[in-house]
Amino acid sequence: MLPRVIVYNAVSLDGRIDWFTPDVGLFYELAATWQEDATLAGSETLLTAEDQTAPEEELAEAPEPQPDDQRPLLVVVDSRARVRHWDYWKRQPYWRGVIVLCSRATPAEYLRLLQEHRIPCIVAGDDHVSLRPALEELNAHYGVQTVRVDSGGTLNGALLRAGLVDEVSVLLHPVLVGGTSPRSFYRAPDLTSAQGLISLKLIHQERLENDVLWLRYQVVKPSEGA
Template identity: 30%
Template sequence: MKPYVICHMMSSIDGHALTDGWDRPFKKTAGELYEKLAETFAFDGWICGRTTMEEIAHGDDYPKGLATAPIPRTPYFAKRDAARYAIAIDGHGKVAWKSNQALDSHVVAVVTEAVSDDYLAYLQSIQVSYFFGGKTDIDLAQVVQTLADELGTRRLIVEGGPHVSGSFVNAGLVDEISVLILPLIDGRGDHPASFEIARERWTQPSYLTLASAEVQDGGGVWLRYKR
């Protein structure tokens, strides 16, 4: 059975997702509210892309030369009974994890079969779980189903970045959209929107139904939509 997938975003009024350049106190308060709202979903796995996970991992690089022989392209699960999983969409194996924990969650890397043997050996050495989402590209439908079948996940929350969120929406995998609209206008044209979909991959608009709208302390508005 497919897990219930929520895409949880934080956005300026003009639709920008990145917070760099925002005042530190404003960003801190917004981030705390965003996480507080996320917890109401009682999820057992949270998903982010490589760029976001690199910020969380705080690692510069991983040691090379660990693989002494080719590593089979089979899943490796160091832990199957975690209360919560941090799932990294990292096709080419770039995130330099320092441990197998991220924000009190067991790390699961989703890579492609094109990843290096050294990277897989490194993940095994620090007991970071991993599995393959495709040969050279990530199949998100396959990823979601594998998480359910192998780890028993039932509620997944996608937290970005914009390209990962856009890809989940474009693949028709999202059951609910949650957006915290913050009381500011970013105005920078080079900042991505909350959902980014490459033109060549775009299929069609996603039409949603408003489920709730709640004004938050500080002037933000929390919008929830269902498919």
């Protein structure tokens, strides 16, 4: 079975995720809405966020996972073996554990590194991670029922194009960025037909501080009709 997948981003009015400074406190306060079992992140998002200079001795001890631990798992898509600073991520207090999604193209050396860190790895797909079976395995083996995607446009794009997203939620900031670089929260090859459009149904709207709008949309699956 597939878990329920929510894509959630802080965006400008033109759908971009760069240049402006989102209200991060508000972003994560609202992120708690979904009580996700797993936070799914792209490798680029992790590399952007991690403090690679943090000395080992200054990192807090990872809180021991408890049997009734309610914190989500951190699940990272990283078939290219890019994220290396696993001590840093394992010691973040927001997650009870880490799982990495790899493909058959992931170097064996990286799988060994994950093993040394005692990080479970799901291998799915030949080149990139095949997201559908990876999500099914998260559900079957780790009981993951709800996934909140905390990522940029690339992973969002792969999930959306694969029809794996149930909800798209944005914190719409009152700012326009402009530009021609592909830094929107949904990056994917241009459509070749309108059949690729994803229809949405507005399920929640709320005006928050500083004219930020919170919009939640249910993805209308093709079988449900537009």
